[in-house]
Every structure is written in structure tokens, then in C-alpha cells.
Amino acid sequence: MLEESKNPFVASSNRQKIIDRVWSVIFAGFTYFVLACALFIFGKITYDGAPVLFQAEAPFINFDFLFTSPQTLVEFRDGAGELVRMDASDFRSFKEENPDAVIRDEHTFSYSGGGILGPLVGTALLVIVCMIVSLFIGVSAAVYLNEYAHHGKLVGAIRLAIMNLAGVPSIVYGLFGFAFFCLAPWFPVLTYEVNPETSVFAFKVPMSKGFLSFEGWGNSLIAGGLTLAVMALPVIIAACEESLKAVPKGFREASLALGATKWQMIRTAVLPYATPGMLTASVLGVTRVAGETAPIMFTAAVADKAKLPWQEAEGSPLFWFSDLLTQSVQALPYHIYTVSARIPDADAVRDMRYGSVFVFLLLVMGFAMISIVMRARFRSKLKW
Amino acid sequence: MAKHFQRTGRKLLGIDRQGWIKGFFGGNATLSIIILFLICFFLITEAVRFFPQHHEKLQLHRKSGQEYVNHIITEMNEYSQLVSLTNQAYFQELNEKYALQRGISNSFEAFLDPLEDDGEDLIEALEDAEDDPEALAQAQADWRAFVSGVVEGANRADIDSFGRLDDASWAALKKAMIDYDPVEEEPPAYVTQAQQELRDGMARFEEAKNEISSAGRELKQLRQKLVKIASKVKDDAAAEESAAERKKALLAGAETMTNEAEKAAQIEQANAIVIRDEFPFAARTEEIAASKDAHKAAVAELKEKLGIAVAKLPTELSSEEASALLDQVRKAHPPFVKWLDESVAKASTWQWDRKLSFFGSAMKFFFGVDWVTNSSWHDFYGLLPLFIGSFEISLIAIMFAVPFSIGAAIYVNRLAGRWEQTLIKPAIELIQAIPSVVLGFFGIVVLGEGLRDLSQIEALSWVPGFPMQERLNVLNAGLLLALMAVPTIFTLCEDALNNVPRAYSEASLALGASKLQTVIKVIVPTAISGILAAVLLGFGRVIGETMVVLLVAGNKIALPDWSAGLGVITQPTHTMTGIIAQEMGEVTKGTLHFRALFLVGLVLFTISLCINVAAQRIIKRLGHA
Structure with missing residues (x-):
């Protein structure tokens, strides 16, 4: 017996070492394979998309692509058989200027010409509306959960609700937003013309020519923004709570000991120190909602819009604002969906496709990167 | 300082200022419950109203004889597939x-x-x-x-x-x-x-x-005749249902008219509308009921002629493709004949006044195999193909994602060096931020082409479903969704591994176990509840994904063709999320179609809630063990 027992402190056998080595290489391989896949996607889109956004000569960035709105692209062969592509508006003036120009094999491609100003602006507006609402509610909810609430039934229910909200598919948010914000008639609109089909109740606003009409918001900026806000809520509440939790208990106790009321304590001893964390939360929220397509598909987005939202809104300031909020907007993810799935594949649409995907990816990944860096700094810094 | 912290004693409605502030924050927190409740409420109110409306439509479907004629239509469709196969073989x-x-x-x-x-x-x-x-x-x-x-x-x-x-x-x-x-x-x-x-x-x-x-000439003629009759009956019955309303509207309109002649004409028009208590379905569908024998005879003739003709098909052909096609015909023939008998037997039980149970019509939604909308014949709302499509794609995604994400989590948490840890974790989190529409775009322009080229390599023809017919299919979507699921599963798994007490691994290492033995035999079993929950949540994320499947799954509503075996993974399909995104923009509020989409949404919502709850349960149940 004694001969068989070994020293328990001897190094493990060679065989085991090799097995260990092999498996850790396999696990490392899995890890790097996933990263390589992601890198390939970035690389491919950058390789094909960057030339659309950047150019060789000064100013190096193709501002035309960023500062014009999408329009129809016309492709034709001129007299010499050369392939020419131009935007529909240019094409019209070209035809007026050169009435005898030879134009053969004329093809048009919707939404493939011009740039992506409209979608960019629309996405920005959607995100702004969403963030205003969801930050307001999210921060308040986090303050309640972290500062006021005792571990009661209500708090348990709220946490459960938040956790479940985070798992709801985005398209279901879209359905909900469509039924609640767009179709249901309880949301009022300031308008000069009441829509007789959808309005359930309207009255004239004193001292103006317009009406306050309860007709639902329809496919609009505010409906889309609020739908996104509902989606962002769980993320923002969780991140805000984290930042509140990082504020040491001592701060609160010291403040209360000095005779502060609870609200004074929160205002002076908690919120100022939680602000960086809340900023992180808002960037996280932007990352989550800016990339979403499904919730805005039928609550806010349209494929085609001639003017920018604020150019199209009209009326006195209050009415202008209402008009702005209740307009449908173009949105970058929806634009990408349109050009990549709803118009036929052709060489002429390639630039628009890769260009808008590249810009979109750059924006969203930029925000994601910022949020990750901010969170890492916040976590390492705020150790009291 | 004293002023800064001065208390105010004013009260409003019996609640002091602090109470109001607390109430304000509490109210905002409660909003999350209200929102969850509202989501349920809106989905359910729209979705539940689907059932009675659907029931009514199905009843009309039965009463007008469309149900019976539908059997003949499917018989003809199946038969024409045989015909087209033969024709292809012939020209080949x-x-x-x-x-x-x-x-x-x-x-x-x-x-x-x-x-x-x-x-x-x-x-x-x-x-x-x-x-x-x-x-x-x-x-x-x-x-x-x-x-x-x-x-x-x-x-x-x-x-x-x-x-x-x-x-x-x-x-x-x-x-x-x-x-x-x-x-x-x-x-x-x-x-x-x-x-x-x-x-x-x-x-x-x-x-x-x-x-x-x-061989099917007679059946075809029968189909033509009966389709016409049934469509007419259905349209008339639907028109008659609204007769009372139309009459009322016409009369009300006439009241407001000033021109006497026009008014009289309109009143006359209104009076011409006859309102009957009941639509005479029995009389109108008599001809359909009477053609049951003709149907039987036509099918018998089809079977007989088809049998003779199939036997006549040449066995030795010089074209390989043609003989493969003919083999398909010969193989499909006996089951087709058997199925024909069943179909005829089923059809012969049709009676316009047989009662349709409410439960039965609800089951027609959950287990119906057709989803056909905007058709002039009859709209079918069957969830099954969409459900299976969603499920298939998610399953493939999870199968690919699980080894990679768990492997990566083990590597990063236990085996990797420090700098690797600090770099890889945020990098994988970044993957989560890739917008799904971008992934979908990638699937269309790059992965689809790539997979198809790959599938045409001879050496890979043993892979089920290769070479693939369609560029956009289940496999393509599943692979992209796997990439989406990796960050979710990875992050949660990593957390679970992280939560394993240090003492466990130290004890194991002290006993002489190697690093890998410790991971496999001590750490993973301890963290298994977290890992399971992670996989479940990853599944939940994948099944609710919309844009990738809308762009890449191929959007063909059909049950998978199981005869291809595992090759079903290269067939195009449609999903629950995809159908909502695709059709929601075009429907009118309150129609059956609108409500059907909400019902699909409710099914999705229920699935995701169940997955969430299950994940939480698993963590609770196994977490303390």
C-alpha cells in the first residue's frame, strides 16, 4: 500500500499537462474565433463603406453624403456609351440644360442617391426624445429604488417588472407603441386641421386659429421616441442604480446626521457623486436604442421625406412644436432596411448601402465604445 | 448651514413635502409596472378579439362550402406538383x-x-x-x-x-x-x-x-366549377351581413338630401335591399353538397389514370437529373394516392351546418399550417410555420453560440492572462452593440453569397442541405443570430463563473487537481445554474430578434420539408417576429389580420416572459445548492 501512495505535492503528470494545454488552446480558439468574426464584419463594412464617406482630396470627408437627404438615383448611358449616375434633381436640371443630350438605358433607383442627412437627423431626434423621457423616469425610479424603498412587496414587483421588461422582444415594444401611442386616441395634438376620421374630441384653442384634438399621435417622432424610451428604461434604471449604490453609505449618514432631510441628503450628498455614473447610463441607453429598427418601423419611420422635420413644421411656436413632434421621420436603421431589403440589388445602390451602414455602425459603435470606457473609468475611480 | 437644512412644515393634502418628493420618485418607479401591465393589456385586448372574429370567418368558410372546395384545391395542388416534376424530367x-x-x-x-x-x-x-x-x-x-x-x-x-x-x-x-x-x-x-x-x-x-x-382533367373542371360557386356564396353572405347597416345608411343619407328626385331614388335603392333573417346557405350550397359523388369519381379516375401513367414512365434515361426527378415522382406517387383517399374521406364529412367549436377554430390558429393573407379566396391564419421557423433559427443559433460563449467565458475567467481579460471582455460586449439591421445587411450581401459558394464545393457535399438552393435561409440567419447571442451568454456565464467562491478552486487546486480539472469538475458544476440561465436568456434574446430574420431568413411561409432530413436548415423560412415587422405596416386597424399580428405578438411576449421566469427560477432553485 505504502509504495503505491504518492507524494500529493508532486507536479501533475505530463499527460495531464498536455491535456490542460490543449484545452486551454481550444478555449482560447473559441474566444478569438468569435472576435475574429466580429472583426471581419467591421473590416468588410469599413473596407466597402469608408470610400463613400472619405475621399482622397481635402476636406477628406465627403460632406455631400452627410449633408444631403436621400433621393432617387438615375443611371443612364450618354452618347459615348459612358455610364453616368446622378441624383434625380441633378438629372432634371441636366435635361433642361442639355435638351438634345443622348440618354439611353435609363434606370432609376429609389432612395439610392443623395446622402443620409434626413435619416441622420431623424435618428438624432428620436434618440433625443427617447433620452429626455427615459432619463427623467429612469433616474427617478433608480433614486426611489435605491434611496427610499424598503424591501417590500412593491419594490419586489417593480424589480420583477424591470427585469421582465428587459427581456421583451423589441418588435413587441413596437406593437405596443403602435397600439398605445399611435392609434389610441387619448393623446392630444395641436393642429390647424382636425382629422375627422381619428379625432374623438376636439376644441378650439383660445386666441389661435387651431384646435386641440384628441386623435392619437399616429406615425410620429414622439410615438417612436416614447416607444424607444420604454425600451431603454430597464437599461437606464439598472445603470443608474449601480451608480447610486457606488456612493458610500457614510456620505448619506453624515448628511442626515447634520440634520438634512432625506431630499436634501439626496440632492447634496448623493446625486452629485452619482452624476458620472448616470452619464454612463445615458450613453448606454443611447447605444441600446440608436441601433433598434423594429420598434420604430411602424411607430415613427418613413422611407421617403422631402424636407427635414423642422422645415416641414409650421405655425405659431406652440403649434410648430406640436407639429414637429407629431411628424413622421426618416431614421438611419430604417433607411438601411429600405435600401438593403426593399429595393432590388444593383451596382448603383451599392454606395448608398455600404455608406449608410458604415456611418451607422461608426455612430453606434462609437457610443458603445464611449459607454464601455466611461463605465470602466467610473468603476475604477469611484472606489471610496 | 442651518438655513440650508431647514425643515419646512407645510403640508398639502395631508402629505408633507418629503412625502411628496418620495411619492414623485415612487410614482416614476411604479411606471415600470404600469408599462408592463399596459403592454400586456394592449396585446391581450387586441389579440383576444381575434378569436371570435376568426371563428366567424371560419364558420362562413364552412357554410359557404369553401371548406369543402379547399380539399379539392389542395388535392389539385399536390397533383400539379407531380405533373410539374414529370414535365421537368421530360424536358431535361x-x-x-x-x-x-x-x-x-x-x-x-x-x-x-x-x-x-x-x-x-x-x-x-x-x-x-x-x-x-x-x-x-x-x-x-x-x-x-x-x-x-x-x-x-x-x-x-x-x-x-x-x-x-x-x-x-x-x-x-x-x-x-x-x-x-x-x-x-x-x-x-x-x-x-x-x-x-x-x-x-x-x-x-x-x-x-x-x-x-x-389524369386530373375532371378534378380540375370540378374545382373550377365549385370555386366559382363557393366564392359567390361567400361574397353574397358577407354582403348580406352588412345589408341592414347599408340600408340604414342609405335612408339616413336620403333624409339629408334636398333634391327630391335623388332622394326618391335613394330611398328606392334602400328599399330594394332585402333583409333576411338568415342567409339560405343550404339552398345555395346544394350544388356543392351534390358534387361529393362527382368528386369521388374524379379522384378515382385520377388515381387510376395516374397509376397507369406512372407505370409507363421510362426507367432508363440518359439524363441523370431526369431520372432523379422521375424517381421522385415514383416515390411520391404511393403516398399521394393514400393521401388522396384520406383527403376525400375528410372532404366527404363536410356539411354546411355542422357545428364548429370555438376551441376548434382557436386550434386552427395555433396549429394551422397556412398563413395566407389578402387572398380573394380565404385568408388563413396558421401560426405553426412561423413558430417552427422561429424555433428552428433560434435552435441553430443557440447550438452554435453555446460552445463558443461558454468556452470563451471559461477562457477569459479562468485561463486568460490579465491583459487578455481586460481587453476581451469589453470587445465581446462591443459585439452586443452591433445593430441587428447591420448584421442583417451583412447576411444579405456577404454571408449569403459566401455560404452558397462554400456549399458548392464538392468536398463539402456531405454537409446536410449542401449545396444550398437559396442564399437566404435558416442557416444563414442562425449563424448571424449566434453571433448576437454570444455576448449575452458570455457575459452572464462569466458572471456566474465569477461568483464561484475562491475557496472552491483553491481547495481543488490544493488537492492536486490541474487548472482544467478544477474548471471542469468544480467550477462549472458550481456555476451550472448561472450557465443554464445564461443559455435560456440567450435563447430569449434570439427568438425575439426581428431585423436579422426579416432580412435573412428568406421570408417564405411554409412548413419545413422534412424529406430533406437535416437539410431543412438550408431552406428559407419565415418567423413570428418577421411576419409582424413585414405585415404590420400595411394592415388596417381592427381587421382580422391586424388582430392576428397582435396575437402573434402576444405569443412572443408570453414566450419571452416564460423564459425570463424560468431563468430566474433556475438561478433561485439551483443557486443555493
């Missing part, structure tokens, strides 16, 4: 075995056009000169000269447009064209010989093919 064989003969025959006909158009005068001269040998000789000489001119000047690619002829037969045909007699329109012997060869060679096949396609 024709093209392969008799390409030359076909080329000769077609090229000859292609030559006729220029000859008859440009040589019109010469042909007339030939006809006129029939009785005059001298003139005839002259005309014939002219004709020959013309023909050889045309033939020599002809562009071979235009005439033999499929490139079926070899050089020798092209030359032979050109030479033979001189012998063409335009008056009698008799093809030259060379061409007739080729045509004869083709006819003789394909005679047996052609006969069988024609017999197969004519």
Missing part, C-alpha cells in the same frame, strides 16, 4: 439525349423566318410557274441561289440559339436547306429524319407524360 431528358435532333428541328424553323419573309416573291414565282417547266426551272434556280445566300449569310448564334448543333450537323443542315420545298412546305429529309428520331425516342415518355397531365 429531351435536352440531353436529343439535343442534336432538337437543334436541327429548331434551327430549321429559325431558318424559315427569313426565307419566307424575304423570299415571298420567289415563292410566288414558284407557285405560278408550276405548269411551265421552263419557268419552273428558272424559278427553282433563283430560289436555290436565294436560299444558299440566306443560309451562308446566316448568323449561327441567331439560328441555333442554344448552341445545340455541332459543326458537322450545322454544315449538313445548311446543305439540306437547299432541298426545302417552299410550296409544299415540306421539310428536307435531313430534318424530317431528325424529327422522326426525336419523336420515336421520346414517344413512350411523352405518352406517359401526357397521360399524367391529363
Whole structure:
């Protein structure tokens, strides 16, 4: 017996070492394979998309692509058989200027010409509306959960609700937003013309020519923004709570000991120190909602819009604002969906496709990167 | 300082300022419950109203006889698939075995056009000169000269447009064209010989093919007749349902009219609408009910003729593809015949007034295999193909994602160096931020093409479903979704591994276990609840994904064709999320279609809630063990 027992402190056998080595290489391989896949996607889109956004000569960035709105692209062969592509508006003036120009094999491609100003602006507006609402509610909810609430039934229910909200598919948010914000008639609109089909109740606003009409918001900026806000809520509440939790208990106790009321304590001893964390939360929220397509598909987005939202809104300031909020907007993810799935594949649409995907990816990944860096700094810094 | 922290004692509604502030924050927190409740409420109110409306539609479907006729329609559809397979095989064989003969025959006909158009005068001269040998000789000489001119000047690619002829037969045909007699329109012997060869060679096949396609003639006629009747009955019944309302509206409109003549006309029009208590379905569908025997006879005839014809199909073919197609026909034939009997038996139980249970019509939604909307015949709302599509894609995604994400989590948490840890974790989190529409775009333009090219490599033909027919399919979508699921599973897994107490691994290492043994035998089993929950949540994330499946899954609503075995993964499909995104924009509020989409949404919502709850339970149940 004694001969068989070994020293328990001897190094493990060679065989085991090799097995260990092999498996850790396999696990490392899995890890790097996933990263390589992601890198390939970035690389491919950058390789094909960057030339659309950047150019060789000064100013190096193709501002035309960023500062014009999408329009129809016309492709034709001129007299010499050369392939020419131009935007529909240019094409019209070209035809007026050169009435005898030879134009053969004329093809048009919707939404493939011009740039992506409209979608960019629309996405920005959607995100702004969403963030205003969801930050307001999210921060308040986090303050309640972290500062006021005792571990009661209500708090348990709220946490459960938040956790479940985070798992709801985005398209279901879209359905909900469509039924609640767009179709249901309880949301009022300031308008000069009441829509007789959808309005359930309207009255004239004193001292103006317009009406306050309860007709639902329809496919609009505010409906889309609020739908996104509902989606962002769980993320923002969780991140805000984290930042509140990082504020040491001592701060609160010291403040209360000095005779502060609870609200004074929160205002002076908690919120100022939680602000960086809340900023992180808002960037996280932007990352989550800016990339979403499904919730805005039928609550806010349209494929085609001639003017920018604020150019199209009209009326006195209050009415202008209402008009702005209740307009449908173009949105970058929806634009990408349109050009990549709803118009036929052709060489002429390639630039628009890769260009808008590249810009979109750059924006969203930029925000994601910022949020990750901010969170890492916040976590390492705020150790009291 | 004292002023800063001064308390105010004013109260509003019996609540002091602090109470109001607390209430404000609490109210915002409660909003999350309210929102969850509202989501449930809106989905349920719209979705639940689907069932009675659907029930009514199905009842009308039965009463109008459409249900019965539908059996015949499906029978015909299945049968036409057999016919089309046979036709494909026929032309495949024709093209392969008799390409030359076909080329000769077609090229000859292609030559006729220029000859008859440009040589019109010469042909007339030939006809006129029939009785005059001298003139005839002259005309014939002219004709020959013309023909050889045309033939020599002809562009071979235009005439033999499929490139079926070899050089020798092209030359032979050109030479033979001189012998063409335009008056009698008799093809030259060379061409007739080729045509004869083709006819003789394909005679047996052609006969069988024609017999197969004519076997269903009677059933087809029956279908045409009954479809017309049932559609009419359905339209009339639907119109009559709204008769009372229309009458009321017309009369109300007439009240407001000032022109007497118009008013009278409108009142008359209103009075012309007869309101009956009940639509006479029995009388109107009499003809449909009476054609049950005709249906049986037609099917019997179809079976008999088809049996004879299939037996006649040639077994030895020179085209491999054609014989594969015919094998398919022969294989599909016996089950088809069996299925026909079942179908007829099922159809014969139809009665316009048989009661349709509410439960039964609800099950038609959950287990229906067709999703057909905006059809003039009847709209079907069957969830099954969409559900299976979603499930299939998610399953594939999870199968690919699980080894990678768990492997990566183990590596990063236990095996990797410090700098690797700090870099890889945020990098994988970044993957989560890739917008799904971008992934979908990538799937269309890059992965789809790539997979198809890959699937055409000979060495990989053992992979089920390879070579793939469609670029956009289950596998493509599943792979992209796997990439989306990796960050979710990875992060949660990593957390779970992180939560394993240090003492466990230290104890294991102290006992002499290697690093890997510790991970596999101690750490992973301890963290298994977290890992399981992570996989479940990853599944939840994937099944609710919309844009990738909308763009990449192929959007074909059909049950997977299981005969392909594992190859179903390369078939296109449609999903629950995809159908909502695709059709929601086009429906009118309150229609059956609108509510059906909400019901699909409710199903999705329920699935995701169940997955969430299950994940939480698993963590609770196993977490303390």
C-alpha cells in the first residue's frame, strides 16, 4: 500500500499537462474565433463603406453624403456609351440644360442617391426624445429604488417588472407603441386641421386659429421616441442604480446626521457623486436604442421625406412644436432596411448601402465604445 | 448651514413635502409596472378579439362550402406538383439525349423566318410557274441561289440559339436547306429524319407524360366549377351581413338630401335591399353538397389514370437529373394516392351546418399550417410555420453560440492572462452593440453569397442541405443570430463563473487537481445554474430578434420539408417576429389580420416572459445548492 501512495505535492503528470494545454488552446480558439468574426464584419463594412464617406482630396470627408437627404438615383448611358449616375434633381436640371443630350438605358433607383442627412437627423431626434423621457423616469425610479424603498412587496414587483421588461422582444415594444401611442386616441395634438376620421374630441384653442384634438399621435417622432424610451428604461434604471449604490453609505449618514432631510441628503450628498455614473447610463441607453429598427418601423419611420422635420413644421411656436413632434421621420436603421431589403440589388445602390451602414455602425459603435470606457473609468475611480 | 437644512412644515393634502418628493420618485418607479401591465393589456385586448372574429370567418368558410372546395384545391395542388416534376424530367431528358435532333428541328424553323419573309416573291414565282417547266426551272434556280445566300449569310448564334448543333450537323443542315420545298412546305429529309428520331425516342415518355397531365382533367373542371360557386356564396353572405347597416345608411343619407328626385331614388335603392333573417346557405350550397359523388369519381379516375401513367414512365434515361426527378415522382406517387383517399374521406364529412367549436377554430390558429393573407379566396391564419421557423433559427443559433460563449467565458475567467481579460471582455460586449439591421445587411450581401459558394464545393457535399438552393435561409440567419447571442451568454456565464467562491478552486487546486480539472469538475458544476440561465436568456434574446430574420431568413411561409432530413436548415423560412415587422405596416386597424399580428405578438411576449421566469427560477432553485 505504502509504495503505491504518492507524494500529493508532486507536479501533475505530463499527460495531464498536455491535456490542460490543449484545452486551454481550444478555449482560447473559441474566444478569438468569435472576435475574429466580429472583426471581419467591421473590416468588410469599413473596407466597402469608408470610400463613400472619405475621399482622397481635402476636406477628406465627403460632406455631400452627410449633408444631403436621400433621393432617387438615375443611371443612364450618354452618347459615348459612358455610364453616368446622378441624383434625380441633378438629372432634371441636366435635361433642361442639355435638351438634345443622348440618354439611353435609363434606370432609376429609389432612395439610392443623395446622402443620409434626413435619416441622420431623424435618428438624432428620436434618440433625443427617447433620452429626455427615459432619463427623467429612469433616474427617478433608480433614486426611489435605491434611496427610499424598503424591501417590500412593491419594490419586489417593480424589480420583477424591470427585469421582465428587459427581456421583451423589441418588435413587441413596437406593437405596443403602435397600439398605445399611435392609434389610441387619448393623446392630444395641436393642429390647424382636425382629422375627422381619428379625432374623438376636439376644441378650439383660445386666441389661435387651431384646435386641440384628441386623435392619437399616429406615425410620429414622439410615438417612436416614447416607444424607444420604454425600451431603454430597464437599461437606464439598472445603470443608474449601480451608480447610486457606488456612493458610500457614510456620505448619506453624515448628511442626515447634520440634520438634512432625506431630499436634501439626496440632492447634496448623493446625486452629485452619482452624476458620472448616470452619464454612463445615458450613453448606454443611447447605444441600446440608436441601433433598434423594429420598434420604430411602424411607430415613427418613413422611407421617403422631402424636407427635414423642422422645415416641414409650421405655425405659431406652440403649434410648430406640436407639429414637429407629431411628424413622421426618416431614421438611419430604417433607411438601411429600405435600401438593403426593399429595393432590388444593383451596382448603383451599392454606395448608398455600404455608406449608410458604415456611418451607422461608426455612430453606434462609437457610443458603445464611449459607454464601455466611461463605465470602466467610473468603476475604477469611484472606489471610496 | 442651518438655513440650508431647514425643515419646512407645510403640508398639502395631508402629505408633507418629503412625502411628496418620495411619492414623485415612487410614482416614476411604479411606471415600470404600469408599462408592463399596459403592454400586456394592449396585446391581450387586441389579440383576444381575434378569436371570435376568426371563428366567424371560419364558420362562413364552412357554410359557404369553401371548406369543402379547399380539399379539392389542395388535392389539385399536390397533383400539379407531380405533373410539374414529370414535365421537368421530360424536358431535361429531351435536352440531353436529343439535343442534336432538337437543334436541327429548331434551327430549321429559325431558318424559315427569313426565307419566307424575304423570299415571298420567289415563292410566288414558284407557285405560278408550276405548269411551265421552263419557268419552273428558272424559278427553282433563283430560289436555290436565294436560299444558299440566306443560309451562308446566316448568323449561327441567331439560328441555333442554344448552341445545340455541332459543326458537322450545322454544315449538313445548311446543305439540306437547299432541298426545302417552299410550296409544299415540306421539310428536307435531313430534318424530317431528325424529327422522326426525336419523336420515336421520346414517344413512350411523352405518352406517359401526357397521360399524367391529363389524369386530373375532371378534378380540375370540378374545382373550377365549385370555386366559382363557393366564392359567390361567400361574397353574397358577407354582403348580406352588412345589408341592414347599408340600408340604414342609405335612408339616413336620403333624409339629408334636398333634391327630391335623388332622394326618391335613394330611398328606392334602400328599399330594394332585402333583409333576411338568415342567409339560405343550404339552398345555395346544394350544388356543392351534390358534387361529393362527382368528386369521388374524379379522384378515382385520377388515381387510376395516374397509376397507369406512372407505370409507363421510362426507367432508363440518359439524363441523370431526369431520372432523379422521375424517381421522385415514383416515390411520391404511393403516398399521394393514400393521401388522396384520406383527403376525400375528410372532404366527404363536410356539411354546411355542422357545428364548429370555438376551441376548434382557436386550434386552427395555433396549429394551422397556412398563413395566407389578402387572398380573394380565404385568408388563413396558421401560426405553426412561423413558430417552427422561429424555433428552428433560434435552435441553430443557440447550438452554435453555446460552445463558443461558454468556452470563451471559461477562457477569459479562468485561463486568460490579465491583459487578455481586460481587453476581451469589453470587445465581446462591443459585439452586443452591433445593430441587428447591420448584421442583417451583412447576411444579405456577404454571408449569403459566401455560404452558397462554400456549399458548392464538392468536398463539402456531405454537409446536410449542401449545396444550398437559396442564399437566404435558416442557416444563414442562425449563424448571424449566434453571433448576437454570444455576448449575452458570455457575459452572464462569466458572471456566474465569477461568483464561484475562491475557496472552491483553491481547495481543488490544493488537492492536486490541474487548472482544467478544477474548471471542469468544480467550477462549472458550481456555476451550472448561472450557465443554464445564461443559455435560456440567450435563447430569449434570439427568438425575439426581428431585423436579422426579416432580412435573412428568406421570408417564405411554409412548413419545413422534412424529406430533406437535416437539410431543412438550408431552406428559407419565415418567423413570428418577421411576419409582424413585414405585415404590420400595411394592415388596417381592427381587421382580422391586424388582430392576428397582435396575437402573434402576444405569443412572443408570453414566450419571452416564460423564459425570463424560468431563468430566474433556475438561478433561485439551483443557486443555493
